[in-house]
Amino acid sequence: MKIVRTASAIAFGVAAASLLAGCSAGIGATTDGATSTSTSMTNIVKLSGGDWFNRMETGNQEWAAENDFTVNQTAGDDSSPEKQIAIISDTIPQKPAAITVVPNAPESIEAVLKRARDAGIIVVTHEAAGIVNTDADIEAFDDEAYGAHQMDLLASCMGDAGGTYAHFVGGLTVTSHNNWVKGAEDQASSEYPKVKSIGDPISSDESADTAYQRTKELLATYPDLRGILGAASTDVVGAGRAVAEAGKEDSVCVIGTSLPSTAGDALKTGAVDTITFWDPALAGKAMLTIAKKLLAGEEIVDGTDLDIPGYEKITQSPDSATTFFGTAWVDVTAENAADYPF
Numbered sequence: 001m002k003i004v005r006t007a008s009a010i011a012f013g014v015a016a017a018s019l020l021a022g023c024s025a026g027i028g029a030t031t032d033g034a035t036s037t038s039t040s041m042t043n044i045v046k047l048s049g050g051d052w053f054n055r056m057e058t059g060n061q062e063w064a065a066e067n068d069f070t071v072n073q074t075a076g077d078d079s080s081p082e083k084q085i086a087i088i089s090d091t092i093p094q095k096p097a098a099i100t101v102v103p104n105a106p107e108s109i110e111a112v113l114k115r116a117r118d119a120g121i122i123v124v125t126h127e128a129a130g131i132v133n134t135d136a137d138i139e140a141f142d143d144e145a146y147g148a149h150q151m152d153l154l155a156s157c158m159g160d161a162g163g164t165y166a167h168f169v170g171g172l173t174v175t176s177h178n179n180w181v182k183g184a185e186d187q188a189s190s191e192y193p194k195v196k197s198i199g200d201p202i203s204s205d206e207s208a209d210t211a212y213q214r215t216k217e218l219l220a221t222y223p224d225l226r227g228i229l230g231a232a233s234t235d236v237v238g239a240g241r242a243v244a245e246a247g248k249e250d251s252v253c254v255i256g257t258s259l260p261s262t263a264g265d266a267l268k269t270g271a272v273d274t275i276t277f278w279d280p281a282l283a284g285k286a287m288l289t290i291a292k293k294l295l296a297g298e299e300i301v302d303g304t305d306l307d308i309p310g311y312e313k314i315t316q317s318p319d320s321a322t323t324f325f326g327t328a329w330v331d332v333t334a335e336n337a338a339d340y341p342f
Contacts, residue, residue, distance in 0.1 A: 038097040040070045041291060043284060044087055045102045046170075047206055048075040051262045052233040052280050053102075055342050059281025063288045069097075071288065079171060079206045081108035088112045098122035098291035100284070105173035106131045122294050124287045127176040130320045136300050137320070138286045140278035140310065140328040143176050147183020149329065150255060153274050154184075154227045155192040157253035162194025163226025166218050168239065168256070170206040170232030177201070177231035180257075184229060198222055204235050211238025219246050230256025233277075236263050240271030260337040267334040278310065278328040281342070286311045286326065300324065 043060055045053045057073045064071040074091075076083030081104045089112055091099060099121055103109050106128040113123050113133035125137040140146075154165060167184065169177035181201045188195045198218075204211040211230065215238060218225055228243070230236040236256040240263070243252045249270045258275040266272035289306045293299075302316040302324075310328025317323035332340055 038095060039068065040072070040094075040096045041098045041100065041288060042091050042094070042096045043071060043073040043100045043102075043287070044084065044091065045073060045075045046084070046104050047079045048077055050233065051259050051342070055259065055261075056102075056280040056284040058342075059279075059284040060288065062281070063285045067288070067292060069288070069292070072096075079104050081105040081173070085109055085112050088116065092116050092119050092121065095119070096121060097295055098124060098288075100124045100126070100287035100291060101128075101134075102126050103128045103131070103175075104171060106175050108173070109133075122291050124291045124294070126283055126287050127174075129175065129179070129317060129323045129325075131175075131323075134322055135294050136290045137323045138283070138290055138306075138311070138314065139176075139323065139325045140283055142317075142325045143179030144183030144186065146276070146329055147180035147185075148187035149183075150180065150229055150257075150276055151184040151187040151192065151195070153276070153331065154229055154253055154255050155188070155195050157255060157273050158195060158226050160194070161226075162192060162196070164196050164198050164222060164224060165227030165229060165253075166198050166215075166222075166225065167201045167229045168204045168211055168214075168231055168235040169201045170204060170235070172201070172203050174231070180229075180231055195227070198225070201231075204230070204232055204238065206232045206234060208234035208238035208241075211235045212241050213238075215239040215242035216245075219243070219248070219252075225252060227253045227255070230254070230258070233258045233262050236272045236275060237266055240266040240269075244269060244271040259342060260332060260340045261342055264337050267332070267337055270334075273333070275332050276329055277332070278326075278330070279340075279342075282308050282310060282328060 060071040084104050110133045123134050125134045128137050167181050228239045236258045240254045254272045255274045263272050263275050285308050305312050311326040314324040
């Protein structure tokens with residue numbers, strides 16, 4: 001199976017030869033059927049600031065310099081889907097060659113992404129497996145496999161006795177986070193019968209302070225809680241802080257997605273046991289590389305090599321022709337955190 005932007009390929013008819021010969025300018029179809037020579041792309045992420053998306057911006061600018069494009073990153077000052085919709089709407093009239101998007105709630109932006117594509121703008125997404133109105137969605141890995149991997153780490157940390165655990169997500173509508181939850185639950189059910197979830201995932205609103213407050217509440221409500229999994233990059237920081245204040249670093253395992261620059265101190269103190277992540281700089285580069293290939297009329301197929309670590313042989317989802325997976329997760333503890341200086 002393969003995915004190629006048909007409308008864009010038609011618009012590229014005259015310019016295809018020069019692009020395939022190495023021309024770096026993106027060619028995009030305008031609404032009147034003419035071609036433009038925009039070399040601008042816009043990356044729209046979940047939330048402005050923070051180590052995660054600052055790191056993605058670093059990758060954007062490295063890629064832009066290497067490929068002679070201009071890449072602008074933008075986001076709302078909170079993670080509400082409404083603000084992200086407004087930003088995408090405001091971006092469409094600017095007619096960038098492509099937009100790359102990390103959605104807060106993929107289903108909420110389907111309509112506005114369709115508007116962007118109808119306007120001749122290439123759309124590439126991340127953390128939105130199965131989203132409909134995209135030219136391609138690139139994931140660092142299969143979400144449920146990643147969740148299962150985190151459960152393996154948690155179960156190993158908790159030991160043979162097992163116990164109960166809570167799972168934080170950045171928002172209840174964040175598709176990738178909820179897929180990780182399902183992967184973890186399914187893995188516990190099949191492999192670790194002594195590991196039990198306390199119930200539904202808990203939203204941290206992408207805030208370390210919220211994760212901290214809600215972990216304090218959890219520790220009071222569930223005195224025998226043995227584990228916490230975090231999906232947003234700040235979840236383990238807030239949870240680890242509450243666990244440390246309760247003096248339970250040795251009895252409560254805290255594992256989740258984060259970065260060394262975010263959770264490094266907590267790793268050193270033992271408040272957080274292990275973090276897992278994919279490099280957002282490389283994920284940003286993967287989105288931009290796919291956008292450039294589609295602008296050049298190239299096909300994205302099962303096995304495509306994006307020439308980016310972890311994305312050398314992407315695999316196509318059996319459930320969505322436009323969704324592709326890399327193999328790009330890493331595990332970090334206090335022992336190897338220095339190997340990842342971001």
